[in-house]
Amino acid sequence: MSLLEVSGLVAGYGDFQALFDIDLDVDEGETLAVIGANGAGKTTLLRTVAGLVRAWSGEIRFDGTDLLSVSAHRRVREGIAMVPEGRQLFPSLNVRENLQVGAYSRRPGAWIVPRVLDVFPLLEPLMDRPADVLSGGEQQAAAIGRALMTNPRLILLDEASLGLAPVVVKQVYNALPSITEAGTTVLVVEQDISQALAVADRVLCLLEGRVSLEGSPSELERSQITAAYFDLEGRSDQHGGLEGRSDGHGGPD
Amino acid sequence: MEWINAVVQGLLLGGLFALFATGLSLAFGVMRFVNLAHGDLAILGAFLAVSTTASMDINPFISLLVVVPIMTALGYALQRFVFNRTIGEDPLPSILVTFGLGVVLQNLLLERYSADSRGLDAGALETSSLTINDDIAVGWFPVVILVTALVVLIGLHLFLRRTRLGRAFRATSDAPATARLMGIDDRNIYAVVMAIAFATVAVAGVFLGIRQTFGPTDGPAQLVFGFEAVVIGGLGSLWGTLLGGLILGVAQTVGNQIDADFGFLSGPLYGHLIFLGVLAFRPTGLLGSRSRS
Amino acid sequence: MSEYRISRSTPESTVGLIGAAVAVLVLATLPWWDSDGSLQTPLIVVLYYLALAQMWNLLAGFAGLVSVGQQMFVGIGIYTMLQVAEVIGLDPFLAVPVAGMVAAVLSLPVAAFAFRLKGGYFAIGTWVVAEVLRLLVTESGTHLRGGDVRSLTRDSLGGYSLEMRTNLTYWLALALAAGATAIVVFALRSRLGLALRAIRDNESGARGLGVDVTRTKLIVWVVAAFWTGCTGAVILLNTNSATAASAFSVLRWTALVIFIAVIGGVGSTTGAIIGVLVYWFLDEQLEDAENWRFIILGAIAAVMALVAPRGFYGLLQRWRPLQFFPVRRRLVKRDSVGEPT
Numbered sequence: 001m002s003l004l005e006v007s008g009l010v011a012g013y014g015d016f017q018a019l020f021d022i023d024l025d026v027d028e029g030e031t032l033a034v035i036g037a038n039g040a041g042k043t044t045l046l047r048t049v050a051g052l053v054r055a056w057s058g059e060i061r062f063d064g065t066d067l068l069s070v071s072a073h074r075r076v077r078e079g080i081a082m083v084p085e086g087r088q089l090f091p092s093l094n095v096r097e098n099l100q101v102g103a104y105s106r107r108p109g110a111w112i113v114p115r116v117l118d119v120f121p122l123l124e125p126l127m128d129r130p131a132d133v134l135s136g137g138e139q140q141a142a143a144i145g146r147a148l149m150t151n152p153r154l155i156l157l158d159e160a161s162l163g164l165a166p167v168v169v170k171q172v173y174n175a176l177p178s179i180t181e182a183g184t185t186v187l188v189v190e191q192d193i194s195q196a197l198a199v200a201d202r203v204l205c206l207l208e209g210r211v212s213l214e215g216s217p218s219e220l221e222r223s224q225i226t227a228a229y230f231d232l233e234g235r236s237d238q239h240g241g242l243e244g245r246s247d248g249h250g251g252p253d
Numbered sequence: 254m255e256w257i258n259a260v261v262q263g264l265l266l267g268g269l270f271a272l273f274a275t276g277l278s279l280a281f282g283v284m285r286f287v288n289l290a291h292g293d294l295a296i297l298g299a300f301l302a303v304s305t306t307a308s309m310d311i312n313p314f315i316s317l318l319v320v321v322p323i324m325t326a327l328g329y330a331l332q333r334f335v336f337n338r339t340i341g342e343d344p345l346p347s348i349l350v351t352f353g354l355g356v357v358l359q360n361l362l363l364e365r366y367s368a369d370s371r372g373l374d375a376g377a378l379e380t381s382s383l384t385i386n387d388d389i390a391v392g393w394f395p396v397v398i399l400v401t402a403l404v405v406l407i408g409l410h411l412f413l414r415r416t417r418l419g420r421a422f423r424a425t426s427d428a429p430a431t432a433r434l435m436g437i438d439d440r441n442i443y444a445v446v447m448a449i450a451f452a453t454v455a456v457a458g459v460f461l462g463i464r465q466t467f468g469p470t471d472g473p474a475q476l477v478f479g480f481e482a483v484v485i486g487g488l489g490s491l492w493g494t495l496l497g498g499l500i501l502g503v504a505q506t507v508g509n510q511i512d513a514d515f516g517f518l519s520g521p522l523y524g525h526l527i528f529l530g531v532l533a534f535r536p537t538g539l540l541g542s543r544s545r546s
Numbered sequence: 547m548s549e550y551r552i553s554r555s556t557p558e559s560t561v562g563l564i565g566a567a568v569a570v571l572v573l574a575t576l577p578w579w580d581s582d583g584s585l586q587t588p589l590i591v592v593l594y595y596l597a598l599a600q601m602w603n604l605l606a607g608f609a610g611l612v613s614v615g616q617q618m619f620v621g622i623g624i625y626t627m628l629q630v631a632e633v634i635g636l637d638p639f640l641a642v643p644v645a646g647m648v649a650a651v652l653s654l655p656v657a658a659f660a661f662r663l664k665g666g667y668f669a670i671g672t673w674v675v676a677e678v679l680r681l682l683v684t685e686s687g688t689h690l691r692g693g694d695v696r697s698l699t700r701d702s703l704g705g706y707s708l709e710m711r712t713n714l715t716y717w718l719a720l721a722l723a724a725g726a727t728a729i730v731v732f733a734l735r736s737r738l739g740l741a742l743r744a745i746r747d748n749e750s751g752a753r754g755l756g757v758d759v760t761r762t763k764l765i766v767w768v769v770a771a772f773w774t775g776c777t778g779a780v781i782l783l784n785t786n787s788a789t790a791a792s793a794f795s796v797l798r799w800t801a802l803v804i805f806i807a808v809i810g811g812v813g814s815t816t817g818a819i820i821g822v823l824v825y826w827f828l829d830e831q832l833e834d835a836e837n838w839r840f841i842i843l844g845a846i847a848a849v850m851a852l853v854a855p856r857g858f859y860g861l862l863q864r865w866r867p868l869q870f871f872p873v874r875r876r877l878v879k880r881d882s883v884g885e886p887t
Binding site: 281285286287289335338339344345346347348349350352353354356357359360361363364473474476477480481484488518519521522525526528529532533536 | 606612614658659662663664665666667669670671673674675677678681682685796797801804805808812837838840841844845847848851852855
Binding site: 050051052071072073074076077081082084088090091092093097100101102103104105107146147150 | 417420421423424426427428430431432433434435436437438439
């Protein structure tokens with residue numbers, strides 16, 4: 001049994017449907033990278049798993065338990081943590097307090113402040129600074145640390161490298177092994193394909209709210225990924241244009 | 254010397270205003286919620302004390318042991334089951350629901366207790382005072398009010414800074430959705446905030462009832478004073494709220510002195526004028542540097 | 547040529563317009579067929595409440611200005627009327643627009659303060675200003691004598707018989723109610739209405755589109771102040787006497803008005819009419835129980851705000867979507883005029 005099992009997931013905002021019949025499985029201890037262009041539904045997928053977006057239909061099972069009617073704050077207690085896009089540190093709290101808020105739900109586990117500082121030593125001198133004066137990379141480190149403080153079994157990492165300098169991105173990803181070696185499962189959304197391929201056990205590509213490709217980095221051809229990413233197989237405009245195309249529908253689902 | 258006396262009495266009166274304003278300030282700070290029934294709830298607290306003291310034959314201070322828990326529970330329940338449904342982008346539903354609640358409460362009190370003025374008799378403490386010199390005598394009870402206000406505000410400050418729940422309050426205030434990702438139930442936080450707001454306003458109401466006579470229709474005036482203290486001090490700042498309350502208190506007592514000496518406008522108007530002045534020249538309030546809208 | 551055109555009218559809007567015209571005409575002739583005044587007396591009150599409710603509706607439902615201080619403009623209207631008719635000696639019926647103008651002029655400095663506050667704090671801010679005005683009038687000593695009961699005396703009303711005076715008051719109330727409804731409908735149909743709609747949907751977005759948000763809100767604020775001030779003057783013609791406490795009463799001139807608008811449906815002109823009819827019905831049932839009137843109306847309004855934010859009108863719409871006074875533009879197919887697509 002996989003740790004996270006998503007099947008037939010449909011979700012969106014208001015009248016706008018962002019996800020169409022998504023299936024995915026993540027095994028315990030695995031790192032899955034979700035790639036895709038802007039607006040492909042990556043963030044919506046993560047927010048739906050975290051419980052911030054309500055699923056319209058489908059199933060989300062975590063360790064066998066149905067999560068659909070479980071609110072976001074309870075999913076944290078079940079062991080799901082999320083690092084939201086844009087880091088979203090609490091600006092009126094200092095770095096230490098941001099980390100402490102992560103421990104709010106009192107989920108037992110190995111992650112405590114000193115261990116977070118072992119993984120992200122750059123936070124050590126910043127602990128008493130207000131979170132909103134940190135640089136982007138420092139914020140990302142603090143945000144990941146804050147999520148780890150919930151002692152998650154699954155950590156959802158949204159746009160891990162967005163807006164960060166390459167050297168900082170490297171620092172952030174260098175920390176990944178020390179997270180996964182503790183058995184924590186990682187679901188990361190990443191726009192940088194090569195970065196995703198470098199860190200992930202498996203890659204899943206989203207295109208306009210549907211899964212367009214799935215596989216392990218070693219199996220996948222670069223051209224396959226590019227095609228799935230940029231919609232080069234002619235599976236276009238299923239819901240955008242007025243005239244809807246009737247051909248080329250039989251993509252993988 | 255009578256002017257110094259006016260200032261001293263004003264500072265003491267300001268403690269009461271600060272106590273009225275604490276709940277408003279906290280609810281606005283954490284959830285941007287404005288409770289238009291806040292003043293009527295203070296009066297409800299005072300009337301609950303009237304009934305408790307009469308039926309149980311106890312001192313109004315002891316009645317706090319009954320009144321405060323009742324009001325705390327009421328605040329929690331109202332927020333959890335009613336007010337939370339009004340929280341959102343549009344401020345209209347929360348204004349309508351709390352305004353409606355205030356009017357209903359006021360008229361229910363009129364039905365139950367009639368329009369007569371009441372007072373709470375706290376015995377010797379109410380009248381005894383500390384003579385500082387020939388011109389200045391400080392009543393023990395106003396000192397108790399001011400000290401209570403200080404204790405409540407310092408306590409709240411420490412609670413927000415030092416405790417797990419207090420950090421959750423501040424995190425929720427910053428970003429409720431992100432707070433949920435930390436396992437914080439924002440709806441429950443809001444209910445706890447309102448419970449604290451009701452507890453403090455109940456204390457303020459009972460103190461008001463000991464200090465002066467009151468009637469069922471006095472709520473809106475208390476709301477106005479509390480609101481002015483919050484705005485003068487700066488939205489969302491607890492120390493600002495204390496400062497705002499003290500300024501308002503001094504404005505009233507000094508204003509009364511002006512009225513007595515020169516016969517020009519009564520005390521409360523001076524408080525209102527200071528409020529309008531702050532609104533005109535420093536709309537973020539005295540301690541509100543950051544605009545939090 | 548496009549196959550669509552832009553239309554505002556619906557079949558029932560024609561009915562609405564004709565119906566409204568007929569209703570106003572019938573009501574205008576009431577003094578000739580309601581000889582004992584059994585309808586006229588309550589209708590004066592109902593009509594001026596309708597005028598107040600439409601104006602509050604325009605402010606809160608369309609401009610996002612949730613004022614809890616409208617009693618200040620009623621009070622200003624009442625005291626302007628007293629001063630102009632009693633002290634200056636102008637005919638009281640001619641003094642009505644003067645009362646409106648004074649309210650409109652005074653609404654500008656009030657806006658300078660209150661517009662600095664948002665949402666719920668704007669609401670309390672307007673309340674504070676109204677409270678300050680009440681206190682100032684109360685303490686104005688011999689100038690306005692707000693602490694005393696002041697009445698329109700026989701001197702200033704000498705030219706009118708009692709019947710003539712009642713009829714004129716009634717017609718004025720009718721004109722204010724019909725006019726208020728018309729103002730809201732036509733204001734919303736104009737460019738101003740488009741701007742208001744944009745602001746209501748997304749204030750910063752509207753600003754980005756070049757809508758002058760503050761100016762738009764200010765126009766609505768001043769118009770509502772003018773009409774509310776005129777209504778205050780007519781209220782005095784009806785009640786004849788006032789104190790500062792009754793003239794600046796938040797319960798009578800704002801709370802009841804808000805309840806009427808909310809019960810009927812915020813953001814709709816038909817809603818205010820439904821609301822005032824509910825008020826009239828309850829008022830007849832609860833003749834001497836003023837407290838219960840506030841308790842019941844307040845409770846209904848609070849519950850409505852929670853479960854049916856669009857009031858009775860909204861419930862009606864859910865059941866059967868009729869637009870009696872439409873203000874929205876819709877796309878309509880050319881060959882099927884009047885039919886929604």
